Amino acid sequence: MPHTSIKAVIPAAGLGTRFLPATKAMPKEMLPVVDKPAIQYVVEEAAQAGIDDILVIIGRNKNAISNHFDSVPELEEKLKDKGDDDRLRRVLESSDLADIHFVRQGEPKGLGHAVLRARAHVGDASFAVMLGDDLIDERDELLTTMIAAHERTGAAVVALMEVDPDHIHLYGVASVEETGDDGLVKVTGLVEKPKKEEAPSNLAIIGRYVLAPDVFDVLERTEPGKGGEIQLTDALQELAADPDGPGVYGVVFRGRRYDTGDRVDYIKAIVQLAADREDLGPDLRPWFKEFAAKL
Numbered sequence: 001m002p003h004t005s006i007k008a009v010i011p012a013a014g015l016g017t018r019f020l021p022a023t024k025a026m027p028k029e030m031l032p033v034v035d036k037p038a039i040q041y042v043v044e045e046a047a048q049a050g051i052d053d054i055l056v057i058i059g060r061n062k063n064a065i066s067n068h069f070d071s072v073p074e075l076e077e078k079l080k081d082k083g084d085d086d087r088l089r090r091v092l093e094s095s096d097l098a099d100i101h102f103v104r105q106g107e108p109k110g111l112g113h114a115v116l117r118a119r120a121h122v123g124d125a126s127f128a129v130m131l132g133d134d135l136i137d138e139r140d141e142l143l144t145t146m147i148a149a150h151e152r153t154g155a156a157v158v159a160l161m162e163v164d165p166d167h168i169h170l171y172g173v174a175s176v177e178e179t180g181d182d183g184l185v186k187v188t189g190l191v192e193k194p195k196k197e198e199a200p201s202n203l204a205i206i207g208r209y210v211l212a213p214d215v216f217d218v219l220e221r222t223e224p225g226k227g228g229e230i231q232l233t234d235a236l237q238e239l240a241a242d243p244d245g246p247g248v249y250g251v252v253f254r255g256r257r258y259d260t261g262d263r264v265d266y267i268k269a270i271v272q273l274a275a276d277r278e279d280l281g282p283d284l285r286p287w288f289k290e291f292a293a294k295l
């Protein structure tokens with residue numbers, strides 16, 4: 001496994017209004033995707049990229065997330081007594097993935113504001129931001145490529161993905177130039193949630209960023225933008241427009257990604273991941289076929 005000194009920051013303090021009432025008393029990052037909460041996939045992805053220090057930004061209902069990554073001795077004892085080694089291993093895994101810290105956002109004033117809450121923990125070092133409701137399939141590589149691009153350029157690196165123009169208004173969108181390096185583009189401008197007609201491209205920022213600590217100074221002075229929230233995209237636009245800085249680069253991702261904060265995508269994630277699982281797929285695949293034939 002690779003090792004990196006980069007820390008990960010997982011913002012998980014949003015209100016999750018699209019999932020109400022499920023998210024009334026539970027963060028959306030704790031919604032189960034098959035049999036693990038969404039955020040556990042993200043922590044596993046960080047660990048897979050060699051990150052062993054993770055800061056989760058939590059909001060109200062904070063306990064659900066911190067309890068999940070804590071050990072539960074009574075449960076472990078019960079499973080041990082029953083000889084249920086497989087489930088015991090899976091329970092232990094969730095508390096053993098990385099060194100996980102928590103900080104509260106207080107009020108959900110936007111993703112940029114959530115990231116700023118990480119300043120004291122991250123210090124004067126580069127870090128990754130990984131949205132806790134955005135899953136990258138473990139079979140597809142993204143984060144290590146982004147960390148390598150950040151180390152090469154010294155610039156902020158965002159993950160970009162081509163999205164359907166009808167969905168572009170839901171994302172931060174980039175205008176880009178080729179770099180000559182396959183899959184790596186220079187970001188020349190960024191706009192948060194543009195109208196379809198005003199979008200500079202169909203390349204949307206998805207929930208992975210590798211940033212230098214200079215972004216904190218920019219976030220400190222970033223005014224609320226779209227939706228009255230302090231937007232990370234607006235801070236990155238300032239970095240992209242700075243002629244004296246290293247700018248912003250984008251790694252174009254063409255793999256499998258699931259936005260579990262969106263209801264349709266959430267259901268697709270469960271169906272796809274369950275169908276591919278060795279323990280569940282053989283029972284599910286024939287049923288899916290039968291079900292689909294009746295639609």
Ligand code: UTP
Nearest residue numbers: 011012013014015016017018108109110111114
């Ligand atoms: P979203 O815009 O998808 O989250 O934020 P939301 O506002 O919770 O969702 P809806 O639209 O109401 O359903 C993207 C990510 O940023 C985090 C969210 O938890 C999510 O991981 N976030 C957003 C924060 O941590 N704090 C905020 O103030 C806003």
